Amino acid sequence: xxxxxxxxxxxxxxxxxxxxxxxxxxxxxxxxxxxxxxxxxxxxxxxxxxxxxxxxxxxxxxxxxxxxxxxxxxxxxxxxxxxxxxxxxxxxxxxxxxxxxxxxxxxxxxxxxxxxxxxxxxxxxxxxxxxxxxxxxxxxxxxxxxxxxxxxxxxxxxxxxxxxxxxxxxxxxxxxxxxxxxxxxxxxxxxxxxxxxxxxxxxxxxxxxxxxxxxxxxxxxxxxxxxxxxxxxxxxxxxxxxxxxxxxxxxxxxxxxxxxxxxxxxxxxxxxxxxxxxxxxxxxxxxxxxxxxxxxxxxxxxxxxxxxxxxxxxxxxxxxxxxxxxxxxxxxxxxxxxxxxxxxxxxxxxxxxxxxxxxxxxxxxxxxxxxxxxxxxxxxxxxxxxxxxxxxxxxxxxxxxxxxxxxxxxxxxxxxxxxxxxxxxxxxxxxxxxxxxxxxxxxxxxxxxxxxxxxxxxxxxxxxxxxxxxxxxxxxxxxxxxxxxxxxxxxxxxxxxxxxxxxxxxxxxxxxxxxxxxxxxxxxxxxxxxxxxxxxxxxxxxxxxxxxxxxxxxxxxxxxxxxxxxxxxxxxxxxxxxxxxxxxxxxxxxxxxxxxxxxxxxxxxxxxxxxxxxxxxxxxxxxxxxxxxxxxxxxxxxxxxxxxxxxxxxxxxxxxxxxxxxxxxxx
Numbered sequence: 243x244x245x246x247x248x249x250x251x252x253x254x255x256x257x258x259x260x261x262x263x264x265x266x267x268x269x270x271x272x273x274x275x276x277x278x279x280x281x282x283x284x285x286x287x288x289x290x291x292x293x294x295x296x297x298x299x300x301x302x303x304x305x306x307x308x309x310x311x312x313x314x315x316x317x318x319x320x321x322x323x324x325x326x327x328x329x330x331x332x333x334x335x336x337x338x339x340x341x342x343x344x345x346x347x348x349x350x351x352x353x354x355x356x357x358x359x360x361x362x363x364x365x366x367x368x369x370x371x372x373x374x375x376x377x378x379x380x381x382x383x384x385x386x387x388x389x390x391x392x393x394x395x396x397x398x399x400x401x402x403x404x405x406x407x408x409x410x411x412x413x414x415x416x417x418x419x420x421x422x423x424x425x426x427x428x429x430x431x432x433x434x435x436x437x438x439x440x441x442x443x444x445x446x447x448x449x450x451x452x453x454x455x456x457x458x459x460x461x462x463x464x465x466x467x468x469x470x471x472x473x474x475x476x477x478x479x480x481x482x483x484x485x486x487x488x489x490x491x492x493x494x495x496x497x498x499x500x501x502x503x504x505x506x507x508x509x510x511x512x513x514x515x516x517x518x519x520x521x522x523x524x525x526x527x528x529x530x531x532x533x534x535x536x537x538x539x540x541x542x543x544x545x546x547x548x549x550x551x552x553x554x555x556x557x558x559x560x561x562x563x564x565x566x567x568x569x570x571x572x573x574x575x576x577x578x579x580x581x582x583x584x585x586x587x588x589x590x591x592x593x594x595x596x597x598x599x600x601x602x603x604x605x606x607x608x609x610x611x612x613x614x615x616x617x618x619x620x621x622x623x624x625x626x627x628x629x630x631x632x633x634x635x636x637x638x639x640x641x642x643x644x645x646x647x648x649x650x651x652x653x654x655x656x657x658x659x660x661x662x663x664x665x666x667x668x669x670x671x672x673x674x675x676x677x678x679x680x681x682x683x684x685x686x687x688x689x690x691x692x693x694x695x696x697x698x699x700x701x702x703x704x705x706x707x708x709x710x711x712x713x714x715x716x717x718x719x720x721x722x723x724x725x726x727x728x729x730x731x732x733x734x735x736x737x738x739x740x741x742x743x744x745x746x747x748x749x750x751x752x753x754x755x756x757x758x759x760x761x762x763x764x765x766x767x768x769x770x771x772x773x774x775x776x777x778x779x780x781x782x783x784x785x786x787x788x789x790x791x792x793x794x795x796x797x798x799x800x801x802x803x804x805x806x807x808x809x810x811x812x813x814x815x816x817x818x819x820x821x822x823x824x825x826x827x828x829x830x831x832x833x834x835x836x837x838x839x840x841x842x843x844x845x846x847x848x849x850x851x852x853x854x855x856x857x858x859x860x861x862x863x864x865x866x867x868x869x870x871x872x873x874x875x876x877x878x879x880x881x882x883x884x885x886x887x888x889x890x891x892x893x894x895x896x897x898x899x900x901x902x903x904x905x906x907x908x909x
Contacts, residue, residue, distance in 0.1 A: 276306040278370045282498035285311025287596045294616040295354035299362040300805040309632025312372035320345040322383040325895035329615045342383035345390035346447035363455020372457035380463045381430035396443035416507040423468040436479035464501025512552035520555035530583045537669040540652035541645045558593035572609045585714040588631045589657040589665035591643040599623045612739045630689040630716040637721030648677040663718030672708035679703040686717040729755035729796035729804045742815030745782045755796035763791040783812040822870045825905040835883040840868035
């Protein structure tokens with residue numbers, strides 16, 4: 243890809259019930275109680291990847307109804323406003339800009355203001371949902387001109403003092419702990435997190451988050467901040483950042499704090515768990531993904547969390563945003579396969595599962611889906627399998643686990659929790675249910691489909707139907723509460739979110755509701771219009787704003803609200819034919835070399851598989867040409883001089899539109 247910076251990302255039986263007041267169609271107020279775990283560690287976390295504060299606030303009923311105990315935001319700090327404030331996940335704007343801090347104060351152009359964050363936290367409290375904030379202490383944006391004066395002052399008064407002595411030097415040896423904790427990682431300058439003035443400034447930020455309603459933190463790139471006994475630069479400071487960040491913050495004893503420690507060479511994960519309290523368990527995620535892809539979920543593969551002798555204080559996942567974006571899980575696993583993995587990690591006793599919500603309408607052919615920052619992700623977090631196993635987890639607090647491959651079939655897994663409940667995950671052929679179990683005798687209804695009966699008698703479970711391929715069965719009686727199916731609203735799977743004509747027709751969908759409405763925002767105001775499943779609306783291009791938002795709302799039989807926002811972008815779509823030629827004039831400066839490259843891409847694919855692209859032809863001194871090898875829809879082009887660490891490129895962010903025979907010059 244082209245040059246870029248990637249962040250690299252109850253007491254045993256006590257259950258709390260969140261009383262939720264929902265206004266129905268009439269003036270009567272309905273009350274629905276969704277059972278959530280009192281402590282985050284006992285529940286499940288929804289990673290609301292790139293959702294803005296208002297979207298999370300509006301979606302709080304959906305989150306509670308899906309059985310999540312906590313919601314994790316993307317970084318809320320002030321950050322680099324890249325590419326003229328573009329709001330695409332990838333393209334004209336990037337998801338990773340909020341991982342490029344310019345200051346440690348709440349609010350940024352991607353997610354919203356401090357007031358909006360506080361309002362979101364206030365709304366979460368009404369539903370018993372905890373709020374976790376993704377925070378970054380390790381680095382700033384590489385665009386050091388954008389770092390705030392306040393942060394520089396807090397870091398010692400100059401950029402040189404803000405960073406470690408080798409903080410602008412690339413990390414090349416992960417086996418060297420001094421390099422790992424003081425050198426630049428992924429192109430991001432490494433902050434001297436041991437400087438007391440910086441620590442004071444950063445703790446003020448954490449405490450402001452807590453004052454606004456945050457209940458905990460995920461510490462990004464935690465492996466790159468030193469442990470107490472790690473080697474240090476000779477600056478006279480101590481490796482005491484974690485002591486302050488975990489024990490000296492307000493309300494420390496009640497916070498859920500974990501660090502992102504990606505396992506690998508010299509990761510010291512056992513010490514990070516002891517020091518921070520808990521970390522991620524990245525290797526286990528890879529084992530789960532591999533097991534699901536290969537239909538091998540043998541207990542010998544699934545049972546081990548791959549933490550060695552470390553305590554099992556961890557956050558588990560099937561995938562994280564880093565896996566999805568950097569490791570290619572977006573095209574390796576279907577959404578259905580992700581749900582199978584989620585059922586496994588959530589039904590288990592240990593660890594706290596984190597659900598990464600993929601981009602809206604993304605699939606194995608389209609990594610970015612709708613490709614918008616701020617809106618909610620895919621509806622898969624509201625899937626019946628997800629909610630059923632989330633509520634199962636809460637009901638099973640304090641119960642031991644037993645993992646079994648039914649009939650010794652390694653393509654299926656039964657997760658028993660004491661004698662109280664069981665989750666069955668089946669990845670391959672239909673599974674016959676006729677095997678031994680620890681479940682108490684009785685009749686159980688599958689809480690996913692709410693109809694299939696399973697009979698347990700004398701230590702054996704049976705069913706008159708087989709468990710289908712790629713399915714999840716959730717069985718328990720004690721602690722179960724029946725809720726009405728959530729209303730669903732959306733657009734058809736084949737919807738195009740970028741269009742080049744004057745208008746686009748969109749098919750709306752809804753289910754489990756008889757009061758769905760849509761609002762089209764081309765300005766500041768919109769009118770709610772009722773719609774039925776399959777109704778079509780027309781989105782018209784506006785000269786004032788290329789992006790049109792459509793807000794969809796509905797209520798289910800219990801009056802519980804659901805919310806969705808979809809956005810449509812009007813763009814100049816064009817086609818470039820094979821053989822098209824463009825030119826570039828190299829700036830007359832010393833930072834550009836004589837060997838130049840053209841990197842060509844669009845939102846669907848890349849013509850050049852890897853950065854820096856293809857070498858250009860030198861036509862004359864300072865003048866270069868590039869000829870397209872194939873026809874292309876709406877390509878963008880970036881000119882650069884290679885992939886070395888000191889390379890230069892034009893432009894710095896979103897590529898340029900292509901015009902045949904045009905000569906491009908650095909402006």
